[in-house]
Amino acid sequence: MTYVFMAYFFSWIIFVPLALNKLEVIFLFPHDEAHAREIDLWHSFGGIGPILSAILAVRLFDGKRGFSNFFKQYSLKKITFAGWFLSLFPVFLFMIAVLFSRIVEGRWIDLFAFFRDNKLCSPLNFFMWFLPILTYGFGEEGGWRGFVLPHLQSKYNALTATFILWFFWLGWHIPTFFYRYQLSGMMLIGFIFGLFAGAVLLTFTYNCTRGSLLAVSLWHFTFNFVSMIGNQVMMAATMSSLVIASAVFVLIKYGRKNLSPFPKTSVAWEDAR
Numbered sequence: 001m002t003y004v005f006m007a008y009f010f011s012w013i014i015f016v017p018l019a020l021n022k023l024e025v026i027f028l029f030p031h032d033e034a035h036a037r038e039i040d041l042w043h044s045f046g047g048i049g050p051i052l053s054a055i056l057a058v059r060l061f062d063g064k065r066g067f068s069n070f071f072k073q074y075s076l077k078k079i080t081f082a083g084w085f086l087s088l089f090p091v092f093l094f095m096i097a098v099l100f101s102r103i104v105e106g107r108w109i110d111l112f113a114f115f116r117d118n119k120l121c122s123p124l125n126f127f128m129w130f131l132p133i134l135t136y137g138f139g140e141e142g143g144w145r146g147f148v149l150p151h152l153q154s155k156y157n158a159l160t161a162t163f164i165l166w167f168f169w170l171g172w173h174i175p176t177f178f179y180r181y182q183l184s185g186m187m188l189i190g191f192i193f194g195l196f197a198g199a200v201l202l203t204f205t206y207n208c209t210r211g212s213l214l215a216v217s218l219w220h221f222t223f224n225f226v227s228m229i230g231n232q233v234m235m236a237a238t239m240s241s242l243v244i245a246s247a248v249f250v251l252i253k254y255g256r257k258n259l260s261p262f263p264k265t266s267v268a269w270e271d272a273r
Helices: 002-022 033-046 049-074 081-087 089-105 111-117 123-153 158-178 186-208 213-229 233-258
Strands: none
Touching (some): 002 033, 002 049, 033 123, 049 213, 081 186, 081 213, 089 213, 089 233, 123 158, 123 186, 158 233, 186 213, 186 233
16 A cells, blocks of 8 residues: 555646646646647656656665566566567557548548647657657556556455556546546546456556566557557547457456466566565
């Protein structure tokens, strides 16, 4: 619980002011399209909270050796060919969604129009748009999968550990609902189920790669990236459906004990000693 408190604290000191600004309780800057990139920039810092908390927790509770072994989870040596496929799996989901959108809507996604309409041809604008994709992909996973998941898997089966992690992960997002995500009704329900399905797939990836933080970080990063450039109703619905279907397959195929064909990974930096 110490870690969860720290992760919430370091992220919410960014999330809460941005939410209050959107609700006009306080005024930091106008929350409009003209300031979209500025909002992106500030939002990106919130993604660092989980990994910052993990680094502090490992250093505090496991000492220098634990600190060193924690970062060994980012080693390229831990990722096999199959691991790279899992890491980039969201790209394949995106390709399927693009093809399905073409069949249903009769046109291909216009990536140039997306970058043009969002003024991302400017290097500075692109950097501020891209930064949250990077910080949340690597920042979140450094904590949730890098610290919380292996600790939970040392006490519970993989599914129970994933469920507990999902509960904390969902709660961590709550302030962003008020300024970042326009969620209500079925969209909120879809987000909740989609987040759990994503948690299952990330546990699957983490355990399949024997505790590779690089693999799960790349998975999250690529999913964020393709979700942003495929931010259309048909594309978003298709990708969410594919993620949920993939999670159901993992649950049925591998069962709750490991959610993987390999044994669950527990406290990887301690096992590496």
